[in-house]
Amino acid sequence: MLDNLTQRLAKVVKTMRGEARLTESNTAEMLREVRLALLEADVALPAVREFIAKVKEKAVGEEVIGSLTPGQALVGVVQRELASLMGADLGPEASQLNFATQPPAIILMAGLQGAGKTTTVGKLAKYLRENKKKKVLTVSADVYRPAAIGQLETVTGQAGADFFPSQPTDKPVDIALAALDWAKKHHHEVLIVDTAGRLGIDQEMMDEIRAVHSAIKPIETLFVVDAMLGQDAINTARAFSDALPLTGIVLTKLDGDSRGGAALSVRHITGKPIKFAGVAEKLDGLEAFDPSRMANRILGMGDILALVEEARKGVDMAAAEGLANKIKGGGKFDLNDFKAQLSQMKKMGGLSGLLDKLPAQMQAAAGNANMDQAEKNVRRMEGIINSMTAAERAKPELIKAARKRRIAAGAGVQVQEVNRMLSQFExxxxxxxKLKGGGMMKMMRGMKGMLPGGMR
Incomplete structure (x- = not known):
């Protein structure tokens, strides 16, 4: 997201050196670069003007202290204002969903057709079930788009939530009221209502969604917008903001847009907090939006907290503890354990997913590595292990020349690949x-040679 801004800022940081104070003259060039980068990222012009004015006001006269360069000091100001523009000034509670009502808490989803509303309902249902431990019911009031109701039923089932059936012949208001009645009787804590979208904004659509809103009085009305819309997102956001009392924004397809200007524009136009960001197609690809952390990622500072959360979600703690106890108890680390470690890495989003959350300097250090190739190597190693017998995985010392040839043929690779995988396993x-003897530092030093694909 906003890769161009990251690159431009990094370039200017290198050129601004040796000044003791930020002045109009030494910040002018960097602010010009920031303005150009924001405009190229499809950020709305009013938002750009306001942002640049605020950065200039806060930056000029600021002392450059300690080991900071002027460029780094200015990036600090940009980071704080960028986070503020995306909602940090509203406080940490603003991005949280409000459940302070008599159950069920009703969440109404609004947006254009193609924004990803229905998929987002499924993602949100999964998020609320797993992270907030809520009993969730979903319903589709989209009686126009073919298969919309069936699609929501499918994603709701995948999310493990409950689904209230509706018919294309029903009226949207009647559907919403019937679902609300069902949710109350069956003690659901959250009801998520998916509404119809159109290919463009029209009065009929706005009248209908206003009627649904008036009938069920949701505690949350979330505007779902495609991050790849660019400038069109601004007009859409304004229309929905005028028609409905929005409480928050969900940005979808954020992973597919390197410009990402909609994230800044929509927040500026509506004045409402961004509550969630869709960062992958999978049902768990929905993240609670944190303005400060997103600002860090945009500026190449990484998102280490997100990395820790990925680890917490992806790592099977019981399996990890079991492996640790096995090693401490004198058991041998075998190829089954090695394969389990590769699988854990994939659950954490793969090498490229992890790299994306690291600071720019660390990304640059790994820049010579081909991430796609590294991930292919991980899959190839899994394939090689799958071609082995249970006895070979448990006792790798059995694998001699003849077995290596059979394993290579089964995995569709050369014998050299089998030798390389066994070397990395060893x-x-x-x-x-070394873990058994408490040699953690020795182990960490040895890790640098273990990254697949030649990464060092």
């Missing part, structure tokens, strides 16, 4: 032995 096995 390195990992050696490190696991």
């Amino acid at each position: 390195q990992m096995q050696s490190m696991m032995k």
Whole structure:
């Protein structure tokens, strides 16, 4: 997201050196670069003007202290104002969903057709079930789009939530009221109502969604907008903001847009907080939006907290503890354990997913590595292990020349690939032995040679 801004700022930071104070003259060039980057990222012109004015006001006269360069000091100001523009000034509670009502808490989803509303309902249902421990019911009031009701039923089932059936012949208001009645009788804590979208904004659509809103009085009305819309997102946001008392924004397809200007524009136009961001197609690809952390990622500072959360979600703690106890108890680290470690890495989003959340300097350090190739190597290693017998996985010392040829043929690779995988396994096995003796530092030093695909 906003890769261009990250690159431009990094370039200007290098050119601004040796000044003791930020002045109009030494910030002018950097602010020009920031303005151009924001406009190229499809941020609305009014938002750009206001942002630049605020950065200039806060920056000029600021002392450059400690080991900071003037460029780094200015990036600090830009980071704070960028976070503020995306909603940090509203406080941490603003991005949280409000459940302070008699159950069920009703969430109404609004937006244009194609914005990803229905998929987002499924993602949100999964998020509320798993992270907030809520009993969730979903319903589709979209009686116009073919298969919309069936699509919501499918994603709701995948999310593990409950679904209230509706018919294309029903009226949207009647559907919403019937679902609300069902939710009350069956003690659901949250009801999510998916509404119809259109290919464009029209009066009929706005009248209908206003009627649904008036009938069920939702505590949350979320505007779902495609981050790839660019300038069109601004007109859409304004129309929905005028028609409905929005409480928040959900940005979808944020992973597919390197410009990402909609994230800044929509927040500025509506004045409402961005509550969630869709960052992947999978049902767990919905993140609670944090303005400060997003500002860090835009400016190349990384998002280490997101990395920790990925680890917490992806790592099977029981399996990890079981492996640790096995090693401490004198058990040997075998190929089954090695394969489990590869699987954990994939659950955390793969190498490229992890790299995206690291600070720019660390990304640059790994820049020579081909992430796609590294991930292919991980899959190839899994394939090689899958071609082995249970006895070979448990006792790798059994694998001699004839077995290697059979394993290579089964995995569709050369024997050299099998040898390379076994070599990496032996390195990992050696490190696991050090764990038994408490040699954590030795193990960490040995890790640099373990990244697949030649990464160092």
